[in-house]
Amino acid sequence: MVNVDLLxxxxxxxxxxxxxxxxxxxxxxxxxxxxxxxRRDELGNFIxxxxxxxxxxxxxxxxxMDEIGLMVKKIDDDGFLRISAVGGIDPRTLPGQRVxxxxxxxxxxxxxxxxxxxxxxxxxxxxxxxxxxxxxTGYDRDEIEKMVSVGDIISIxxxxxxxxxxxxxxxxxxxxxxxxxxxxxxxxxxxxxxxAKVFFVATSQEExxxxxxxxxxxxxxxxxxxxxxxxxxxxxxxxxxxxxxMEKGPVISFGPHVHPDLFELMKKTADDRxxxxxxxxxxxxxxxxxxxxxxxRSGVATALLSIPxxxxxxxxxMLSLNNIKEGAILLASVINKADDGFVEGLTCF
Amino acid sequence: xxxxxxxxxSGVASRENEVxxxxxxxxxxxxxxxxxxxxxxxIACRSTEKSGPxxxxxxxxxxxxxxxxxxxxxxxxxxxxVGGIDKRILVSKVVNVGSDGIKGVIGSKAIHLQKKSERKKxxxxxxxxxxxxATSRSxxxxxxxxxxxxxxxxxxxxxxxxxxLGKAFDDRTGCALLTEAAKIEPRVxxxxxxxxxEEVGLxxxxxxxxxxxxxISIVVEGTTAADVPDNxxxxxxxxxxxxxxxxIRDRSLISSRPLLQLLIETAERGNIPYQFRRTTAGGNDAxxxxxxxxxxxxxxxxxxxxxxxxxxAMMDLNxxxxxxxxxxxxxxxxxxxxxxxx
Numbered sequence: 076m077v078n079v080d081l082l083x084x085x086x087x088x089x090x091x092x093x094x095x096x097x098x099x100x101x102x103x104x105x106x107x108x109x110x111x112x113x114r115r116d117e118l119g120n121f122i123x124x125x126x127x128x129x130x131x132x133x134x135x136x137x138x139x140m141d142e143i144g145l146m147v148k149k150i151d152d153d154g155f156l157r158i159s160a161v162g163g164i165d166p167r168t169l170p171g172q173r174v175x176x177x178x179x180x181x182x183x184x185x186x187x188x189x190x191x192x193x194x195x196x197x198x199x200x201x202x203x204x205x206x207x208x209x210x211x212t213g214y215d216r217d218e219i220e221k222m223v224s225v226g227d228i229i230s231i232x233x234x235x236x237x238x239x240x241x242x243x244x245x246x247x248x249x250x251x252x253x254x255x256x257x258x259x260x261x262x263x264x265x266x267x268x269x270x271a272k273v274f275f276v277a278t279s280q281e282e283x284x285x286x287x288x289x290x291x292x293x294x295x296x297x298x299x300x301x302x303x304x305x306x307x308x309x310x311x312x313x314x315x316x317x318x319x320x321m322e323k324g325p326v327i328s329f330g331p332h333v334h335p336d337l338f339e340l341m342k343k344t345a346d347d348r349x350x351x352x353x354x355x356x357x358x359x360x361x362x363x364x365x366x367x368x369x370x371x372r373s374g375v376a377t378a379l380l381s382i383p384x385x386x387x388x389x390x391x392x393m394l395s396l397n398n399i400k401e402g403a404i405l406l407a408s409v410i411n412k413a414d415d416g417f418v419e420g421l422t423c424f
Numbered sequence: 425x426x427x428x429x430x431x432x433x434s435g436v437a438s439r440e441n442e443v444x445x446x447x448x449x450x451x452x453x454x455x456x457x458x459x460x461x462x463x464x465x466x467i468a469c470r471s472t473e474k475s476g477p478x479x480x481x482x483x484x485x486x487x488x489x490x491x492x493x494x495x496x497x498x499x500x501x502x503x504x505x506v507g508g509i510d511k512r513i514l515v516s517k518v519v520n521v522g523s524d525g526i527k528g529v530i531g532s533k534a535i536h537l538q539k540k541s542e543r544k545k546x547x548x549x550x551x552x553x554x555x556x557x558a559t560s561r562s563x564x565x566x567x568x569x570x571x572x573x574x575x576x577x578x579x580x581x582x583x584x585x586x587x588x589l590g591k592a593f594d595d596r597t598g599c600a601l602l603t604e605a606a607k608i609e610p611r612v613x614x615x616x617x618x619x620x621x622e623e624v625g626l627x628x629x630x631x632x633x634x635x636x637x638x639x640i641s642i643v644v645e646g647t648t649a650a651d652v653p654d655n656x657x658x659x660x661x662x663x664x665x666x667x668x669x670x671x672i673r674d675r676s677l678i679s680s681r682p683l684l685q686l687l688i689e690t691a692e693r694g695n696i697p698y699q700f701r702r703t704t705a706g707g708n709d710a711x712x713x714x715x716x717x718x719x720x721x722x723x724x725x726x727x728x729x730x731x732x733x734x735x736x737a738m739m740d741l742n743x744x745x746x747x748x749x750x751x752x753x754x755x756x757x758x759x760x761x762x763x764x765x766x
Contacts, residue, residue: 155653165535167546168516171734173581173589183583185736190650191510192705193659202546203512209653211730211738213587213664236518236527236577239567242557244518244529311500312551313537322559362536385555386531389516393529393555 077259077399081105082235082243085251089175089230091144091161092283095119098140102254102277109261110275119279120291124272125261131270132418134410135297135375136260137288137364138253138304139281142246143388145210145229147176154219156184156210158229162282166205168389173232174210178223183232184212233390241396248392250281252382252399253303259403260410269411271299278364288367292375298418299337299376300368301406305394306355306381319383321395324351325402326381332360332369334376336421341378344408350401355381376421380406426450426603427588427744428580430596434520436489436506436573437621440464441523443485447599447618451606455616465632466618468606476612476761480638480720481605481751482629482709483598483645484622487591488733490574492521492554495565499558501528505549506573507623512546513734519554522572528556576735586741587664593729593737595622595708597744598644601727604748610755622709626676629709633716640683640721640764643710644751646739647701647726660702662728665740667697668747671724673704676711680721682764687723687750690758696750701726721764725751 081101090098099121103113106123113123121140143162150156156176160166169186176182188208191199210229212219235245257275264273274295278287292300306326307318319326327341345352357379360366369377380402384394426446435443444466452458455468466485488507495501501521505511515532530552535543554574558564578591599618606616615636621627633641651663662669670687671679691698701724714722727747730738 151653153651153653157653163535165532165538165543167512167543168532171513171517171731171736173736180584183581183589185589185731185738187652187731187738188512189652189654190648190731191512192648193650193655199510199512200546202544207654211652213583213585213738213740218585233518238527238529238555238557239563240557240559244527244557307534307537310531310533310555311498311553312533317537386516386529387534387536389531389534391516391518391529391531393531393557395557 077255077396079396081258082251082255085254086235086245086247090141091228091230092141092280094228095141095279098277105258106261106275109265116291116294118287118290120287121277122291123275125264127272128270130415131272132299132413132415133297134271134299134413135274135276135292135295135368136257137276137278137300137302137368138257139250139287139364140254140277141279141282143282144231147223147225147227147229149225150216150220150223152216154214154216156223158205158208158210160205163388165388166208167202169208170203172390175230175232176210176212176223177228180222182212182222184210187211231390242393243396244391244393246390246392248384248394249305249387252305252394256303256382256399256402259399260406263403263407264410267407267411271410271413273410281364285364285367288364289371292368292371296372297375299413301378301380302363302365302368303380304363305384305387307387308383308385310385319353319355321383321385323353325398325405326353326355326383328355328357328379328381330357330360332365333378334421337376337378340412340417341409344412345405348408350405352405427596427600430599431580431590431592434575435486436575437486437624439573440485440620443599447603450603454607461631461635463628463631464620465628467632468616470614471610472613474613477639477759477764478613479755479759480615480617480633480636480641481602482617482619482641482643483602484595484619484709485599486621486623487575488623490519492568492570492572492574494570495561495568497561499560499564501554501556501564501568503554503574509733511549514552515547517735518577519574520577521554521556521568521574526556526567528554530554578735588739588741589736591735591737593739594646594732597646597727597739601644601748601751605751605755608752608756612759614755619709626709626712630712630716633713633720637717638720641713643708643722643724645708645724645726646729646732648732649728649730652730662699662701662726664728664730665742666699667743668750669699669701669726669728671701671726674707675705676707677714677722679723683721683723686758686763687754690754691750694749694753696746
């Protein structure tokens with residue numbers, strides 16, 4: 076099975092976009108033994124390089140390590156912290172969440188709102204907006220102003236928990252699950268005699284516009300780029316066209332952000348190795364690191380491998396570990412197959 | 425701290441077993457007698473041979489929660505509320521289902537998939553469900569049954585100051601305070617009653633009051649504090665950090681003035697901070713106790729808690745400790761024959 080302990084440790088770390096520093100050590104500890112060198116680049120991306128053979132192609136694998144979060148917008152008269160969003164947050168999921176305020180020290184708090192019994196019926200039937208919510212640390216203004224400033228980051232606190240059936244739930248599974256898939260792939264590759272040179276990149280600032288993907292792809296200049304992310308899993312109330320099955324394997328995406336040959340290679344590899352998988356047509360090229368990598372320098376052949384996930388961007392994101400495992404095997408097999416001949420064909424339309 | 429254990433225990437109305445056992449274990453050695461009645465109320469007593477007004481202290485064991493009403497074909501669990509929970513607090517929470525504490529989540533559609541109009545409305549409870557990771561009804565049925573109750577998963581936690589966070593402070597706070605009171609020698613015959621089913625309409629306390637037939641009664645509660653942003657000060661029901669709140673009047677009770685006065689005197693003599701509850705909304709077991717038999721003079725001591733009935737209430741430990749002082753002083757020093765005649 077996949078390394079759930081590592082996933083738990085990663086998910087419970089705070090790493091809001093632009094503030095992913097705490098991820099570096101744990102990534103280094105785990106990728107170092109499996110790769111040839113590890114480093115952190117200017118923007119904060121973590122890059123682990125695994126050598127291939129002389130003349131092998133260059134492949135970049137990317138999964139983002141940042142998570143959505145909040146920021147202190149104002150400290151009000153009584154010491155409550157007003158908040159703004161970092162990344163796409165549904166304010167309706169925030170009341171009652173425990174948080175950590177990253178001020179001078181780390182402060183624990185909770186997200187509060189006006190008690191319902193003080194609201195009239197009409198207001199009770201309105202969704203909470205971000206401006207209705209605040210962080211309560213229990214400190215008054217004089218005390219908290221010594222510890223917290225406007226602009227400080229706030230992360231959601233939530234332990235990773237195992238559910239029935241190899242499912243797990245927690246925060247930041249988007250996209251630490253993708254980072255774990257990369258790690259499992261690196262483990263898998265130890266048994267392969269692959270030609271390709273592989274860069275495993277845990278990217279920063281994906282949730283605020285795939286920024287780490289853009290700069291690391293420029294820097295590494297790969298011939299092939301494969302982004303690993305989560306995608307919407309089917310649940311009640313969601314259109315079948317917009318979600319995939321939770322139980323039918325990792326997802327090979329197809330759309331403007333995917334090179335047709337790379338898509339075919341992934342699909343064929345999955346078929347040949349009897350790895351369960353699903354195809355997800357995606358009309359929009361945006362929304363994952365694949366979008367950033369694809370347009371780097373003179374262009375990169377990209378693909379997107381996704382893990383089905385329910386309740387994305389909440390603190391109870393949920394997914395099946397099986398899909399991470401199958402995805403890692405598929406990814407390693409694809410890396411093993413990508414050779415010079417394949418890369419030559421990529422420019423032949 | 426027993427409050428941690430009590431707060432983390434699961435006990436929706438009529439399923440208070442776990443809470444009852446914790447309390448029984450904690451106080452059995454300190455009391456004269458301890459027993460349960462047909463409702464499930466846990467009743468302990470001390471100093472029953474002494475003279476003076478028979479005093480009944482109560483706190484309720486149950487908490488607001490959920491009940492599984494149906495297991496869907498796809499393995500998801502439908503639920504309804506047991507007691508008053510704001511539906512807007514349910515989303516994005518982990519719950520423990522049934523007596524085995526099977527983990528599940530109440531999720532919601534990702535923000536990417538929502539229409540703009542959807543974002544403005546709270547999600548109706550009919551459109552929420554608990555997801556335990558089961559992929560079919562038969563799989564879910566191996567670990568969950570319709571009728572099982574569920575509570576929020578919420579660990580007790582101290583913040584960086586004297587505040588604590590946790591679920592079910594209403595009214596495990598009262599339960600914890602009563603267990604402390606049960607460990608000191610009272611001056612008068614005293615009953616410590618841990619009631620059931622308060623949150624579904626004060627269903628348990630009446631029977632205990634009837635059978636004990638006390639001369640006076642004090643309910644110990646975790647009550648709502650509304651000293652939060654966007655609220656006007658005159659609407660603060662109570663404020664965190666200002667000591668136990670005494671009730672003059674709420675929706676279902678006008679406190680016995682002599683008893684209230686005695687509580688005030690106790691606080692003032694002991695230099696214990698106190699405040700009055702400043703809204704008349706809400707009610708508790710005192711509402712039915714004071715109308716039992718020919719009437720029982722009743723009062724309420726409440727500990728202010730922000731975000732009550734949510735998975736994460738917040739309380740000031742100083743308020744908790746002051747409430748314990750007040751309650752203990754009252755039963756061991758203040759109350760005596762003649763001060764309050766039936």
